[in-house]
Amino acid sequence: MRVRNKYRKPTAFPCNAGSRCSMSAVVWSLVGFLLVLHMYSRFSNINAVNGDIQLRMSNHPLVHELEQVEKENIQIPHRKGKRSPRAAKRRPKRTTTLIDEFLDENSQLRHVFFPDMKTAVNPIKDSGNDSYHYHPGRIWLDTEGNPIQAHGGGMLYDERSNTYYWYGEYKDGPTYHAHKKGAARVDIIGVGCYSSKDLWTWKNEGIVLAAEETNETHDLHKSNVLERPKVIYNENTGKYVMWMHIDDANYTKAAVGIAISDYPTGPFDYLRSQRPHGYDSRDMTIFKDDDGVAYLIYSSEDNSELHIGPLTEDYLDVKPEMQRILVGQHREAPALFKYQGTYYMITSGCTGWAPNEALAHAAESIMGPWETMGNPCIGGNKMFRLATFFAQSTFVIPLPGIPGSYIFMADRWNPADLRDSRYVWLPLIVGGPADRPFEFNFGFPLWPRVSIYWHRKWRLPLSWRASK
Numbered sequence: 001m002r003v004r005n006k007y008r009k010p011t012a013f014p015c016n017a018g019s020r021c022s023m024s025a026v027v028w029s030l031v032g033f034l035l036v037l038h039m040y041s042r043f044s045n046i047n048a049v050n051g052d053i054q055l056r057m058s059n060h061p062l063v064h065e066l067e068q069v070e071k072e073n074i075q076i077p078h079r080k081g082k083r084s085p086r087a088a089k090r091r092p093k094r095t096t097t098l099i100d101e102f103l104d105e106n107s108q109l110r111h112v113f114f115p116d117m118k119t120a121v122n123p124i125k126d127s128g129n130d131s132y133h134y135h136p137g138r139i140w141l142d143t144e145g146n147p148i149q150a151h152g153g154g155m156l157y158d159e160r161s162n163t164y165y166w167y168g169e170y171k172d173g174p175t176y177h178a179h180k181k182g183a184a185r186v187d188i189i190g191v192g193c194y195s196s197k198d199l200w201t202w203k204n205e206g207i208v209l210a211a212e213e214t215n216e217t218h219d220l221h222k223s224n225v226l227e228r229p230k231v232i233y234n235e236n237t238g239k240y241v242m243w244m245h246i247d248d249a250n251y252t253k254a255a256v257g258i259a260i261s262d263y264p265t266g267p268f269d270y271l272r273s274q275r276p277h278g279y280d281s282r283d284m285t286i287f288k289d290d291d292g293v294a295y296l297i298y299s300s301e302d303n304s305e306l307h308i309g310p311l312t313e314d315y316l317d318v319k320p321e322m323q324r325i326l327v328g329q330h331r332e333a334p335a336l337f338k339y340q341g342t343y344y345m346i347t348s349g350c351t352g353w354a355p356n357e358a359l360a361h362a363a364e365s366i367m368g369p370w371e372t373m374g375n376p377c378i379g380g381n382k383m384f385r386l387a388t389f390f391a392q393s394t395f396v397i398p399l400p401g402i403p404g405s406y407i408f409m410a411d412r413w414n415p416a417d418l419r420d421s422r423y424v425w426l427p428l429i430v431g432g433p434a435d436r437p438f439e440f441n442f443g444f445p446l447w448p449r450v451s452i453y454w455h456r457k458w459r460l461p462l463s464w465r466a467s468k
């Protein structure tokens, strides 16, 4: 999460001596214009075909409400007061953007990104019409009235108890910098776990894997880093298995940790950490396929690519097979899901705690090849879409009974006070017109589009809750 991604498009134009090459410039412009015209007519044909696909795929009555496009019209305020040092350092001279406002603790827009406790979502209070509504970015209280602490989280649906378990980083401690150039951090407290039947009312099940207070050489010593815990259930062993990113404060250890429990609510026994397949591993997730085979997916080679490989039958180790995917694309925060035999993945770019553009990827085989489709975000405004609604992917929850519908789980990090980071949950729908590949390629399969719809508030269809 620390390695900054520096894309630089080549901008060199062959002509730099003014008028001498103006003739060739005219000719090339003409050629370019004809080429664009030709491409445009090809695309309009393809889009006509996609229109039909859209009609067939996204007309499930339950999802219409979720697919409403909701716009945001946020004006960047005129600056009067001082900017925080953090924001000033980031962009010293350029005009301010919404991302600068987002990172500026003194911004007049602070309440837009981090609404205060007065607006907190409180499932215990009789919320009237607001019951079951998700409010992305607002404080979300558990059944005891405390803000939910499950950042970089993942969801386990436990079929034996028909219960959802939400695991994440419990970050309710002070944010500080371990040294001058270090990233903002909170000492490890542990992995928090919350349970729910309706995905809205969450009961705190406590810290299911706790930090080590005294033993400094232990992976879980509070001075280290524990991120993105994910839990799956192993039918063969009857164990709940947790995988997580384990690191030191400087992110040089770059390993995965594994823990195990007999119960979804722990306590989990920490087994060990390792560098999977011998490679550095930072942001990661695990994915359990329909056939019971589970996979580890992790950012590697200094976050420049992802690696994917199957776990052993007991889910406690990786098998030797591994594929390098999205090589050179610098992606992190992977979240996988599967729909109608196709695998999908949402990733973020690598800009530390600052938000950036999400991309959707698809593959016919989980081991690849994976293709990058494009930005899945819809609605809000352009800046919202380019910043993944000011959040970073962490998990995608399937909604049984509504084919092609999911909840996109993301974190709106607050680097000034990480414990106050927010959750952005939004509907994710697979269907509709195919995305155009990044590099135009006629051999490219026409994947259905993955769409994440912005909503200031929304809820799951009534019939979904009734079926719980």
Ligand SMILES: *[C@@H]1O[C@H](CO)[C@@H](O)[C@H](O)[C@H]1NC(C)=O
Pocket (backbone or CB within 6 Å): 127, 128, 129, 130
């Ligand atoms: C609920 O919605 C109805 C109709 O829109 C409205 O009249 C009522 O005031 C709302 N109640 C609450 C508590 O918001």
Ligand SMILES: *[C@@H]1O[C@H](CO)[C@@H](O)[C@H](O)[C@H]1NC(C)=O
Pocket (backbone or CB within 6 Å): 215, 216, 217, 218, 219
């Ligand atoms: C401290 O942790 C390390 C690594 O887990 C372990 O090998 C060692 O036995 C622990 N020391 C104590 C005193 O528990």
Ligand SMILES: *[C@@H]1O[C@H](CO)[C@@H](O)[C@H](O)[C@H]1NC(C)=O
Pocket (backbone or CB within 6 Å): 179, 248, 249, 250
């Ligand atoms: C992290 O890096 C800083 C600066 O290079 C160094 O002073 C510190 O000892 C390092 N900490 C760890 C845990 O490696």
